[in-house]
Amino acid sequence: MVHQNDSGDGSAFVLPNEQPFERLEVEQAFNELSTQEALYTHYLGQASWYGGLIILFQTSPESPDIFRLIHALNCGEPIASLKDKSLAVGVTDTEFNAYLVYASGIYGNWGNYLGFGDSKFVPNLSENAFEKIVLASQAAMNNTGLKDVWTRVKGPMYSLSDKEKQLGLGDEGITKYFSSNCNSQDSDIVNRFLKYKNIEGWNTRVMKTIGETGTTQYEIRNAAVDKCVLSEETFENCNFKVTTGDYEALLEKVNENLIEAAKHASNDLEKKMIDEYIKSFKIGSVDAHKDGSRCWIKNKGPTVETYIGFIENYRDPTGVRSEFEGFVAVVNKKLSQIFQTLVDNAEELLPKLPWTKDFEKDKFLRPDYTYLEVVACASSMVPSGINIPNYDDIRQEEGFKNVTLGNVLKAKHGVSKSRTNFMSEADDQLFKEYKVAAYEVVVGLHELLGHGSGKLFMETEEGKNFSDELINPLTEKPLESWYKLGENYNTIFTTIGSSYEECRAESVALHLSLDSSSVQIFGHSGEDIEHIKYISWLHMAHGGIVGLEMFSPASDQWKQAHSRARFVILQVLLEAGDGFCKVEQVTGDDGKPDLLLTMDRSKLDTVGGPAIAKFLEKLQVYKSTADIKSALAMYDGYSQVTDKGSHPWLTWRDIVVNRKKHRPILVQGNTRLENEKIKLTQYDPSSEGLIKSYTDRFPSIAEITELFESVTKSEGNHW
Numbered sequence: 001m002v003h004q005n006d007s008g009d010g011s012a013f014v015l016p017n018e019q020p021f022e023r024l025e026v027e028q029a030f031n032e033l034s035t036q037e038a039l040y041t042h043y044l045g046q047a048s049w050y051g052g053l054i055i056l057f058q059t060s061p062e063s064p065d066i067f068r069l070i071h072a073l074n075c076g077e078p079i080a081s082l083k084d085k086s087l088a089v090g091v092t093d094t095e096f097n098a099y100l101v102y103a104s105g106i107y108g109n110w111g112n113y114l115g116f117g118d119s120k121f122v123p124n125l126s127e128n129a130f131e132k133i134v135l136a137s138q139a140a141m142n143n144t145g146l147k148d149v150w151t152r153v154k155g156p157m158y159s160l161s162d163k164e165k166q167l168g169l170g171d172e173g174i175t176k177y178f179s180s181n182c183n184s185q186d187s188d189i190v191n192r193f194l195k196y197k198n199i200e201g202w203n204t205r206v207m208k209t210i211g212e213t214g215t216t217q218y219e220i221r222n223a224a225v226d227k228c229v230l231s232e233e234t235f236e237n238c239n240f241k242v243t244t245g246d247y248e249a250l251l252e253k254v255n256e257n258l259i260e261a262a263k264h265a266s267n268d269l270e271k272k273m274i275d276e277y278i279k280s281f282k283i284g285s286v287d288a289h290k291d292g293s294r295c296w297i298k299n300k301g302p303t304v305e306t307y308i309g310f311i312e313n314y315r316d317p318t319g320v321r322s323e324f325e326g327f328v329a330v331v332n333k334k335l336s337q338i339f340q341t342l343v344d345n346a347e348e349l350l351p352k353l354p355w356t357k358d359f360e361k362d363k364f365l366r367p368d369y370t371y372l373e374v375v376a377c378a379s380s381m382v383p384s385g386i387n388i389p390n391y392d393d394i395r396q397e398e399g400f401k402n403v404t405l406g407n408v409l410k411a412k413h414g415v416s417k418s419r420t421n422f423m424s425e426a427d428d429q430l431f432k433e434y435k436v437a438a439y440e441v442v443v444g445l446h447e448l449l450g451h452g453s454g455k456l457f458m459e460t461e462e463g464k465n466f467s468d469e470l471i472n473p474l475t476e477k478p479l480e481s482w483y484k485l486g487e488n489y490n491t492i493f494t495t496i497g498s499s500y501e502e503c504r505a506e507s508v509a510l511h512l513s514l515d516s517s518s519v520q521i522f523g524h525s526g527e528d529i530e531h532i533k534y535i536s537w538l539h540m541a542h543g544g545i546v547g548l549e550m551f552s553p554a555s556d557q558w559k560q561a562h563s564r565a566r567f568v569i570l571q572v573l574l575e576a577g578d579g580f581c582k583v584e585q586v587t588g589d590d591g592k593p594d595l596l597l598t599m600d601r602s603k604l605d606t607v608g609g610p611a612i613a614k615f616l617e618k619l620q621v622y623k624s625t626a627d628i629k630s631a632l633a634m635y636d637g638y639s640q641v642t643d644k645g646s647h648p649w650l651t652w653r654d655i656v657v658n659r660k661k662h663r664p665i666l667v668q669g670n671t672r673l674e675n676e677k678i679k680l681t682q683y684d685p686s687s688e689g690l691i692k693s694y695t696d697r698f699p700s701i702a703e704i705t706e707l708f709e710s711v712t713k714s715e716g717n718h719w
């Protein structure tokens, strides 16, 4: 399950010429690894990258060919040389730039559909100009086969029929999880068969054929190195064949690297985990992958974290089959150390929250949480936070891990060179300087003391966990409500539950950030502390504005828990009055409508602080006492996006959406083995940098051609 993400953009079906790029910074964390850990990381990264190529085959019929085409062009010669030749045959600068952006999009999304939003994107230059680049290239001189790839792929690359605009099943879109002759009736019968056979379809695809006698045959093909038929039988008058061998050449490369990684594992759990993954990919077994995931959960606090396999099922139109994903990340030791100190200091910090000891847990429980820096992540959508595994049986009985991919989060929401929207120039400068420091403070306080704090009053078999004399500080009367036997937070708070809890954790972070001693734990002193406090608060209010995009006017609903939480907090800050926090409509430098957020930092302690403390007390008391009625009245009230009242948020939402920054494509580094040491290379955050990272990653176009032709051949004529 992916969390903390924002939505896709792009209804125009092209990537903009000014497409932003961000580098995934990992050098500092990587350099702290021992040689053995670095080797382990390297081979897991290699396994992830080779597995990433599977995504091309899972996305659209033309994706592998497009990848081959652009990769051959980019590997054939330096980009500067390809550009010179293209310009010499009449391609313009803008057109060549559009080629670079398109190629980057194919690499960054592992195919020609956006990882966010699943809509198709086509080149932002004419077919004619693209053809000139292909024909002028060194790659076309070296390899006559490349022209055939171009001839085959140019049609589907540019085509934008209604069915092709998005991923979907049957007439609704394109999918590679079912052969192209399948529709929802086929998926229904296949589902019934899977249920009857007790097969979990995570790593499968469905291929339908009609036999000579007119019998329908469904092949359920498991991703695996080994090719074999597991079973064959008749079900509802159709022939069902369960086989293995999908993507076999690519999974073989994955396993080759996993075998090397296992040699450098730090403990037996890691070794067993990798052995199970290898087994899973070799014979196509979901059970082996589950066993690997079990080891993964038990492997607490490792230095290098990884997960690999068929994980997220968002892209199968029927939500059963999963896309390949692999990542390897280094635990951020500095932040882990700080988080440990925060937990050690919990006894001193918790009493500073705006409730009495009775409302605090009897014993502080550290939430399961790790802050990671990604070294390699092959996924159509690199997430900034994940909660895995997705296997419900394991989640319920054995648990899961909650990880934040810190450098992804920083890169996605990070310090871009351009002016930050909705802030004054002075605030923008301070914001750029202190954003990362403030962000770390807020995340640490949010995750550990936010989610970790506060007690729920419950009735259990042994009686109540609170005293009858306990007074509700809001009503000054004894408690009137609590969690009855069999009730819990989720059953009572239902649909607002996750956003309300995020809001509580964010408010705890704001409240405690005003206490200098908590900022000091993060290693700051002097003037920096005051700047960090201010930027933490400004950033939160800013998040409330930017997050408006995640409100859907059509359904009058919030689509994202964190965005809603920050919007609610912004309302509390505005309501605090006394000129503390303001949002006004202004005219931007471009002459278009704009918004300006301002905050009077001299009133943080006197106006902002008390307003958040009062609000946080209510959040906690309603949560502790299961008072959903009061919680809803307050939370829904603050969540309203309308044109009523002093701030026309519904109208302003259009300004926010119009000024939305394009999602950056992440430029990831490469590791390579050199004199028995692993070296990390990072690249420029630009289309050239991204392309270079991929030509270094897969330097042999002959290998790519061979792997792809092998998979295409075994796929057969199903698409």
Ligand code: ZN
Residues within 6 Å of the ligand: 446, 447, 451, 502, 505
């Ligand atoms: Zn949270």
